[in-house]
Amino acid sequence: MLERDTTTTKAPLAAPxxxxxxxxxxxxxxxxxxxxxxDTERVYVETFxxxxxxxxxxxxxxxxxxxxxxxxxxxxxxxxxxxxEDFPYDDHRRAYLARRDERLAQGVPMKPGVTELLDTIxxxxxxxxxxxxxxxxxxxxxxxxxxxxxxxxVVVTRDDVEHSKPRPDIxxxxxxxxxxxxxxxxxxxxxxxxxxxxxxxxxxxxMVPDLxxxxxxxxxxxxxxFEDLHGVRGLLLHK
Numbered sequence: 444m445l446e447r448d449t450t451t452t453k454a455p456l457a458a459p460x461x462x463x464x465x466x467x468x469x470x471x472x473x474x475x476x477x478x479x480x481x482d483t484e485r486v487y488v489e490t491f492x493x494x495x496x497x498x499x500x501x502x503x504x505x506x507x508x509x510x511x512x513x514x515x516x517x518x519x520x521x522x523x524x525x526x527x528e529d530f531p532y533d534d535h536r537r538a539y540l541a542r543r544d545e546r547l548a549q550g551v552p553m554k555p556g557v558t559e560l561l562d563t564i565x566x567x568x569x570x571x572x573x574x575x576x577x578x579x580x581x582x583x584x585x586x587x588x589x590x591x592x593x594x595x596x597v598v599v600t601r602d603d604v605e606h607s608k609p610r611p612d613i614x615x616x617x618x619x620x621x622x623x624x625x626x627x628x629x630x631x632x633x634x635x636x637x638x639x640x641x642x643x644x645x646x647x648x649x650m651v652p653d654l655x656x657x658x659x660x661x662x663x664x665x666x667x668x669f670e671d672l673h674g675v676r677g678l679l680l681h682k
Contacts, residue, residue, distance in 0.1 A: 463667045471623040472564050476575035478633035478653035482552040494539045508654045511634045551588040556672030561594050563676050572597035574617040576608045597621050609636040611644035631675055638664050
């Protein structure tokens, strides 16, 4: 398991070389989880494709990349359009979940710059929350395994809202939970549907791409696109 250093130290406040400025001050940073805070999307895709094969089917990674960050209904519809009605969905799901949990139990990898970003958010006195389209049980387990659960007082999942991403509900509920207006929040996302949801919530939105790169639509919706979370940290520190 990858664990954060629990030694009590202040985050260094020297800003990375970032020229982009925030359009207005923010009071909170709301983070997506899979692919943004945790490097889990890769595990999900690899495991899903691996467990499809024993059933006599094949599924390219690139196809699953197009379904990242959406609702469960969107995911299922995309799968059925690709695999057809004869695919043993229930049997495969059991095999996939067992293999996925086996892999994640060995350790949940974090994205580069997570600890530094969270330490800087705390040092600046900003609030923070998780806004994820994952399930509650999966979210809690993975944050605990990564040693990050105690860094977030508010965690909102798809189980907590009527509509998941790309609708704004998850982000709006997260902002409500930390008592910060959406326009006073910086949202950090890796997926297209996540960016759409954060922008629709009225938040300053930045993208840190994971499996899927930004297109023209994403660049239009985002205040900035960064290679990693160190860029987000630099944005917060840049005066």
